[in-house]
Amino acid sequence: MATTGFARAYEGSPPWEIGRPQPAVAGLVERGELTGSVLDVGCGTGENALHLAAHGRAVLGVDGAPAAVDDARGKATQRHLTALFAVGDALRLVDLGERFDTVLDSAFFHVLPDDETRRAYALQLAHVLRPGGSAYLLEVSEKAAGAPAPFVRADQIRAAFDTPHWTVESVAESTYSATFGDLPAWLVTVRRS
Numbered sequence: 001m002a003t004t005g006f007a008r009a010y011e012g013s014p015p016w017e018i019g020r021p022q023p024a025v026a027g028l029v030e031r032g033e034l035t036g037s038v039l040d041v042g043c044g045t046g047e048n049a050l051h052l053a054a055h056g057r058a059v060l061g062v063d064g065a066p067a068a069v070d071d072a073r074g075k076a077t078q079r080h081l082t083a084l085f086a087v088g089d090a091l092r093l094v095d096l097g098e099r100f101d102t103v104l105d106s107a108f109f110h111v112l113p114d115d116e117t118r119r120a121y122a123l124q125l126a127h128v129l130r131p132g133g134s135a136y137l138l139e140v141s142e143k144a145a146g147a148p149a150p151f152v153r154a155d156q157i158r159a160a161f162d163t164p165h166w167t168v169e170s171v172a173e174s175t176y177s178a179t180f181g182d183l184p185a186w187l188v189t190v191r192r193s
Helices: 004-009 023-030 047-054 066-078 090-096 115-128 154-160
Strands: 037-041 058-063 084-087 100-106 129-140 166-178 181-192
Touching: 023 047, 023 100, 023 129, 023 166, 037 047, 037 090, 047 058, 047 066, 047 100, 058 066, 058 090, 066 084, 090 115, 100 115, 115 129, 115 154, 129 166, 154 166, 154 181
Parallel strands: 037 058, 037 100, 058 084, 100 129
Antiparallel strands: 129 181, 166 181
16 A cells, blocks of 8 residues: 555654544553454554553554654653564555454554455455454544545445454444544444454
């Protein structure tokens, strides 16, 4: 997937980098939802992954923007946390050669351009998530239309995961925090069959 625009965004301060984990993700951690080994897809500068590592999770953060991954690694070193970070393509997660107990996607799925790409991404998640594992997605919703962010509808999320690999357990209203304020979002739980 082309990540040029996102890579350029990290030459400055992108509005999705808020200097802390997303509150909805912190809530998942507090409730013990993100268990075992965790893959954080589209990790950016790593705040969610670092929060997981601080709570004892083995976590690998993957992002297509090298500057973001460098920043995440620097934060891990400064905070003495053992989170790992790698530059990678979210549409080629099988290239990681690993399987995980849990996947976190905080604001990646909603930037995918079409149904075909969203289905391809869901298939990649199925390949790297162990059977019975869960993926949690926090995505800006269509209720944010007109805001300076891409968005996705609930039916588009359900359609992408409408395969024998997945069971959609919940699509709940939530919020996604940006530097300019909170946006309406979907907090989605899907379980790997």
